[in-house]
Amino acid sequence: MKLNTSIAAAEKWLRPVSVLACTVALSAAITLTFAPTHAQSNTTPSTTSTTTPATTASAPAGQKTYPEFPDGPGKDELIRVCSKCHSPDNVIAAGQSRAGWQDTLEDMAGRGAEGSDDDFNAILNYLAKNYPAPTAPRLNVNAATAAQLVAQLMLTQAEADAIVQYRQANGNFKSLDDLKKVPNVDASKLAAAAAKISFN
Ligand code: HEC
Numbered sequence: 001m002k003l004n005t006s007i008a009a010a011e012k013w014l015r016p017v018s019v020l021a022c023t024v025a026l027s028a029a030i031t032l033t034f035a036p037t038h039a040q041s042n043t044t045p046s047t048t049s050t051t052t053p054a055t056t057a058s059a060p061a062g063q064k065t066y067p068e069f070p071d072g073p074g075k076d077e078l079i080r081v082c083s084k085c086h087s088p089d090n091v092i093a094a095g096q097s098r099a100g101w102q103d104t105l106e107d108m109a110g111r112g113a114e115g116s117d118d119d120f121n122a123i124l125n126y127l128a129k130n131y132p133a134p135t136a137p138r139l140n141v142n143a144a145t146a147a148q149l150v151a152q153l154m155l156t157q158a159e160a161d162a163i164v165q166y167r168q169a170n171g172n173f174k175s176l177d178d179l180k181k182v183p184n185v186d187a188s189k190l191a192a193a194a195a196k197i198s199f200n
Helices: 002-043 045-051 054-058 075-082 098-111 117-130 146-153 157-170 176-180 187-192
Strands: none
Touching: 075 117, 098 117, 146 157, 176 187
16 A cells, blocks of 8 residues: 555656656757857847847837838837827828927827827927928829929939820829829839829
8 A cells, every 4th residue: 555655656756757858858959959040149149239220129029110200209109109090101191380290199199199298299399300391382293294293203204204194195193092003103202202292
C-alpha cells in the first residue's frame, strides 16, 4: 500500500518532469534557431535607432503613418483624435482659415471627438499652418486651357493636352475621380492639386 502510493506519486512527478525536459529542449532549440537573427538585430539598431525619425520610431509596428500629412507638431494629435470616426483624409479635403478650423474643431468636439485642450490646440495650429484657406481662385477644369492646366496644376504639357482631349471626347468632368480617369495623367499630381480644382 505504501509502495503503491509512492509509485503513483513517482508517476505523477514523472510526467511533468518529462514535459519540462521537453520544454527546455524546445526552448533551447528556439534560442539556437533565432540566435543569428538576435545577433544581427543587436548589432544594427545602435546606429539605426539614432537616425530613425522620432515619428517613425514611436509608431507601433503596422500602424498607418499617413505620409500624405506633412510632419510637424500636431500631426500625431490629429491622427490620434481625428481618425476615430472618419479617415483623417476627410479632415483635409479642403483648406480653411484658422477661424474656420476652430469652428470645425468645436463641431467635432460636439460630435464626440475626444482630446485634451493641448491636443485641440496642437491640431488647430497644425491645420491652420498646413491647410489654410485657398488663396487663389480654383481653376475650372471643364473650361481651362491646356496652358492653364500646366501653369496652375503643375501638370506637364502632355498631361494637360490629354485632359483637354479627354474632355472634348467625353464631356465635362464631374469630380476628381472623373479627372483621374484620363489616361497618362499622374493621379498623385491631381490629388495634390485637388484644392485648386473646381468643376464649374
Ligand atoms: C466622434 C466622431 C468624430 C470624430 C472623433 C471627429 N469627427 Fe469629424 N466628422 C464627424 C462626422 C459624423 C462628420 C460628418 C458630418 C456631416 O456629414 O455633416 C465629420 C466630418 C468632418 C469634416 C467634414 C466637414 C464638416 O464639417 O462636416 C471635417 C473637416 C472634420 N470632420 C474634421 C475633424 C477633425 C479635425 C477631427 C479631430 C479634431 C474630427 N473631425 C474628429 C465625426 C467625428
